Amino acid sequence: MTGAERVAIDVEAVTAEPASDAFLSVRDLQVQFPTEDGIVQAVNGINLDLARGQTLGIVGESGSGKSVTSQAILGLLKGTSAEVTGSITLDGQDLVRASEADMRKLRGDVMSMIFQDPLSSMHPFYRVGDQIREAYLVHNHVGKKAAHQATVDMLQRVGIPNPESRYSDYPHQFSGGMRQRAMIAMALICNPKLLIADEPTTALDVTVQAQILELIKDLQREYNSAVILITHDLGVVAETCERVLVMYGGQCVEMGTVDEIFYHPEMPYTWGLLGSMPRMDRKRQARLQPIAGQPPSLIQVPKGCVFNPRCRFTDHVPGNACREVRPDLVATAGSHPVRCHIDSGDRKRIWSSEIAPKL
Amino acid sequence: MLRFLIRRFLALIALLIATSIVTFLLFFAGPSDVAANSCGKGCTPERIQQARVALGLDKPLVVQYLEYMKGLVAGREMGPPSGRYWCSWPCFGTSFQNNRPVWDIIKTALPFTLSIAIGAAAIFLIFGVGIGVTAALHRGKWPDKVAVAISSLGVSLPAPFIGLLFLWIVVSKWQLLPYTSNTVTSPWNPDPWTWFKNYLLAWLTLALIFGANYVRLTRANMIETMGEDYIRTARAKGLPSRTVTFKHGLRAAITPVVTVFGLDLGALLGGAVLTETIFSVPGLGRTAVNATFNQDLPIVMAVVLFSAFFIIFANIIVDILYAVIDPRVRLN
């Protein structure tokens, strides 16, 4: 029996309906932006499920569509020229069809977001405490004093010393790490059930990174929130996530648990990612292997497999399939969903013999 | 903050003194003969010399300057030996034409200039910023296109053209508004409605010209600001869009507008010469122009000092406002 004859489970076909126990369910999310040069296909068919208490990492290069995905979930694309199709279900509520007014009620309260650069993401003219309190007041009908107290408590909770006096400081008066903590405080003050963290540590020192990630994990445990962690840094993913979604060219190309992705990756792009990541825990074998080529233009999405122009292994696929036919996201038995034409057994062999030893 | 204010106030004084020295030298040490000026066509050399003594021009320049400054703060005695009189502070001298104290002339002209300046500034600020914000929020759609068209018009059309057009059509042809009257100086004199009707065309002329700038500036800044990360955060927090636009967006976008507004207001307070002339409003600008043609130096010098004061003062207010709006500017 060849790998090709194993029962392949087409993830996209089987999971057409939102999973009933998932808190967040995304099905065939497509986001298009009309521009002067053409239509930009920023997100091209993403599916994911996330339960409360779980952390999903979305990994990819710049331009892979990961941020747009998170913006689509938060409904921040409503009212722009973007066209969002597919379904996003949060706790049973359809977010794509929801009105802006409904989304506003959810944003900051049920679901919230932490951004990459806390200095530019906070308003430079208002006190940090006031900005956090603002988030609290818009969703809770309490007096200003109560909101003030809640803010101070939250600042304390995220580990900012002297929260009472730091309440009155401005963003530029905080250090990078403290600022991100404050950002987290702002995102979590209403106890959101879904937290999306978009590159939360990219702008921080490495030493501070660990603290922030620790904090996020802590708070997740405390509030039992579902967390999506978007990053290009595999190290961060390894630290914090249980499941990983690898995005490329607006599509999901591989999805699995952290272990599966790190130790049994089956998509050439993922191999490339792993190969280009410097590692301290292995002996240095050879030079870092960057992935040759450029990320694809999302206006002229390559026909066939979106990675094919840069893939070193297209010769493992007979005929022109890589260039002509878009592979489906398929999970072979005993494996995780991968979007690739190469036969699964073949992929495992390539991984263990060619790629892994070099990392 | 207090130290900041004190420092700026001292800078104001220093700048005013420097301006007064330069102005004084320009007029009283310059090429034109001040004594001959004051004397007119029938000036024989004897009369010129008499005028020179009467104006104190026979004294050393430094003494003349110090006496002028003394007059400003404490008053001084002026006039020819047999006709001395006291010029009380602030003494800007007396007009060469008719010996009227220049301070009286300025006091009379000031309410007109203030009426024009304040009314026009309110209109072009509110409408300029308002239209700019609207254009930014509806970028590419018809409000934006209309706003850009109007502002291009305002920037390209010169004041005399717009003003005269208004005057001809609205006052002369359609008789919708009366010719301006020099008795209307403020909303309390004689009444707000008359004041409004009297100055409306002058305001609209200036609003069109100045406002154009504000539309473009606000629009550009708003577009840029609304693309900032903290706007994205505000929306992600679930804030209502009005709060996002105005509390988060406009406040950040407004700082360059504040700077320009301060300068514009300072300049307007010095007298919008063309508008005042076209609409026959006897404000500071017109006073200065007439004084220039008549070589009436004390008046010209006083208006220059006033204009400098207004502009410097406006600058300081702008600096303070900047610090109020943007906390990053405040020095600890």
Next chain:
Amino acid sequence: MNRRRVMVATVAGTAAVALVAACSSSKNNGGGATSGAASSAPASAGSAAGLGKVIQPGYTTKGGTVNILSDANFEHLDPVNNYVTNSGELGRLIYRTLTFIEDTPGQKPAIKPDLAQNLGTPSSDKKTWTYKLRTGLKFEDGTPITSKDIKYGVERSFATDIYKDGATYMTDLLENPNNYAGPYKDPTKDLAGVQTPDDNTIVFKYASPQPESDWILAMFYTAPVPKAKDDKQNYDFHPVSSGPYKISSYTPDKSLTLVRNSNWDPASDPNRPALPDSFAQTLGIDIPTISQRLIADQGADKNAVTLENSGAIQNADLPKIKDPSVNARFTNGATPCVDYEVLNVQKIKDVNVRKAIAMAINRQAIATVYGGAIFGSVIDTIVSPSIQSTVPNFAAPTLGLKPTGDPAAAKSMLNGKSVTIHYGVANTSVKQKTVATQIQNDLKAAGITVVIDQIPQSSYYKTLRSDSPPDMARAGWCWDWPTMAATTPPVLGGNADLTKWNANNFSMTDDTAVFKKIATAVSAADSSGLNDITNQQLSQVWPLISTISSNDPNVVGSNIRNAGVSTIFGEIDLNTMGVQH
């Protein structure tokens, strides 16, 4: 007289004069170009320009208010300093003088007694003149006017350190053996030139014979000033009335209101009809707007007139004036002023060069720059058309010039001589700079190079009088009283002791024989003789070339009656005006 306000009005309002061709009259015979016909001033040649016309004459009803629309504030209402045309019209309503120049439009000006009962009685040498005053004259507050009040007015004109802007005839002509310098410097000194033997008699003593004393004393320095109310520089704001109107309110730069002076006795003043009840002047209106409002004739403007130069009329308004309804409210009159180009004989020493320059320039084009026939006409003499009627057998000089100039003839006159002329022009006058450029072109065609030098406006006359004046420059003379003696001696005559040229003789002629001839003719009251000397100088010595005699066109509101242009001031005459109410 001072027509200084010409600068202000024309620069502010008509910067584009040069660009607008005169559209009023296409015929070159507008307004007395050949001054031979000008002795009948209101006749055919001038009527195209409306000269001498009176609008709706014969009105005698008292009452109503005349609204005066004005631009900038006038300079002085204090009679000692009142020497400018627009404040002159107002001054004549407020205070009386010893004598009065009657200037009915279209008629020869005449001298009449005003405060005086009769014209003066001269001594045989014409140096001492005695005047008896009328009785019962009062100031506005009821206090009687005496000869001492008139003397006090004259004394003030000697305080030249304080009062700088008035006419200088008293200080120039009266005898002053003790160097009297005004009533403030040394109160113990007395002005010997004026004596007041009793309250009703006043005697003037001149340093040299003055046959025209009656004319000289018509000016405002003989307006009576009550000593108790004299607050020096502030008297400007509230001069005390001795005339038919007094000031009821005056806010400088804003408004002036004149109302009837109840203490003025009409029976004592045959010179002033005083028809309107009041005059309300509004200041600060932009000049083109004034013209628009007068033409539009709406609302309160039906009672309006203006005292601005050239009636505030802009070139662009001229087509509207042809409209019959506007033309019925339009009048015009010669001002006392004649413009001329100085040909400084000390700088351009060759008389043939001076003559060539005069031949070459196109004076008709200058008239066009000034706005065309309505605003002024080419003239060959410096004697204004308004006083030509006072000269028996008046004749203009035979200059043999073409009004449009003849550069070719000038060139042949020069006979190959290469000439460079420095032309001085005031730096603030757009109009004069345009004229200067045109003269430069005219002379270039005649082979004369002209270098235009700009002179700061403030020191223009000072420069013309200095030791290094320009070779050629524009000047003008406005007579102070309408006789030859007020024109020829200043412009062409000598100084007080006849050794050098008069301060207003910008041509700097230095023929002392001519100065003596002029002085003799003045003493003999020989206006014909003066005109002969004028003609001889102009046509043989060529110290200047007259260019334009200026007019003062005016449009008045439809309720205004008896409107004509005053010959003395060259403004619409407020004295004879009435208003329909």
